[in-house]
Amino acid sequence: MLFSMHLNYKNDYNQTVNTTTKMLDVSTVLVTGANRGLGLEFVRQLASSEPKISHVIATCRDPDSAEELKSLAKTNDNVHILKLEVTDYNSYDAFYAEVEKIVGESGLDLLINNAGILIPTPLDAVTPEEFMKNFEVNAVGPYVLARKLTPLIKISQRKLIVAISSTAGSIERSSARMGGFPAYKASKAALNIVTRTYGDHVKKDGIISVMFCPGWCKTDLGGPNAMLETDFSVSNMIKTISTLNADSSGSFLNYEGKPVPW
Numbered sequence: 082m083l084f085s086m087h088l089n090y091k092n093d094y095n096q097t098v099n100t101t102t103k104m105l106d107v108s109t110v111l112v113t114g115a116n117r118g119l120g121l122e123f124v125r126q127l128a129s130s131e132p133k134i135s136h137v138i139a140t141c142r143d144p145d146s147a148e149e150l151k152s153l154a155k156t157n158d159n160v161h162i163l164k165l166e167v168t169d170y171n172s173y174d175a176f177y178a179e180v181e182k183i184v185g186e187s188g189l190d191l192l193i194n195n196a197g198i199l200i201p202t203p204l205d206a207v208t209p210e211e212f213m214k215n216f217e218v219n220a221v222g223p224y225v226l227a228r229k230l231t232p233l234i235k236i237s238q239r240k241l242i243v244a245i246s247s248t249a250g251s252i253e254r255s256s257a258r259m260g261g262f263p264a265y266k267a268s269k270a271a272l273n274i275v276t277r278t279y280g281d282h283v284k285k286d287g288i289i290s291v292m293f294c295p296g297w298c299k300t301d302l303g304g305p306n307a308m309l310e311t312d313f314s315v316s317n318m319i320k321t322i323s324t325l326n327a328d329s330s331g332s333f334l335n336y337e338g339k340p341v342p343w
């Protein structure tokens with residue numbers, strides 16, 4: 082069935098937000114780091130998209146303090162808030178059981194590995210500990226989570242894994258500008274290689290694994306001078322997600338679906 086609904090509007094910065102949900106065709110989604118920034122915006126748009134998504138699982142580290150997420154869940158009965166610290170691997174078995182209870186036999190159509198941190202320490206000062214922290218949150222956690230949830234993704238209709246990466250992880254585009262952000266950049270390059278490699282491994286199961294750069298967005302991580310509003314970036318990423326097919330697997334795309342150089 083080909084669903085298409087257009088709710089275009091201009092945000093406060095004259096950026097066209099296109100909430101087209103054409104063929105997104107998912108009934109279950111999980112977004113990590115969903116209490117603020119891009120993750121929260123993903124949940125906001127997915128929760129209200131048409132046709133209605135049955136279950137939008139929004140994970141965050143501290144559900145008690147996730148006020149905006151809680152108010153979204155109050156007005157959207159398809160939003161479920163689950164606690165997840167992506168580096169707390171000991172919690173993964175219990176977390177998997179909670180997700181399985183929500184999605185049931187439908188499995189998980191779309192995993193959005195969004196949670197991330199930016200340790201901005203410059204090239205001449207970054208510590209080994211900062212490198213390891215950035216790697217763990219941005220690359221190891223998302224990889225282990227994708228692997229853990231694979232049995233649920235495998236039984237779903239759409240079978241999508243999306244990693245929110247960054248052009249900062251592009252080797253071709255890299256420079257020492259602004260101190261270089263070596264820990265962050267290396268962690269995003271690492272996220273790309275593990276997402277692509279794992280994606281290749283699970284291609285046989287029909288799973289499509291893609292990396293996105295959301296653009297420079299106004300969030301706590303992106304800062305107030307960023308170029309894009311979160312609603313603009315997320316609506317475009319959702320639109321691009323709706324077009325993904327087996328040939329897309331292993332791609333590194335910007336929010337508009339254009340390839341980002343490796």
Ligand SMILES: NC(=O)c1ccc[n+]([C@@H]2O[C@H](COP(=O)([O-])OP(=O)(O)OC[C@H]3O[C@@H](n4cnc5c(N)ncnc54)[C@H](OP(=O)(O)O)[C@@H]3O)[C@@H](O)[C@H]2O)c1
Nearest residue numbers: 114118119142166167195196197247297298300301302303
């Ligand atoms: N904004 C940009 O310009 C931009 C550009 C390129 C890529 N990105 C990527 O987009 C993603 C979202 O970024 P954002 O701009 O929305 O950042 P943000 O506003 O700082 O939000 C980051 C989110 O990640 C969560 N998080 C951090 N560490 C976590 C952990 N160990 N376990 C679970 N959740 C954790 C945070 O939870 P807490 O609230 O608990 O800390 C928060 O929900 C990141 O992967 C980032 O690298 C952003």
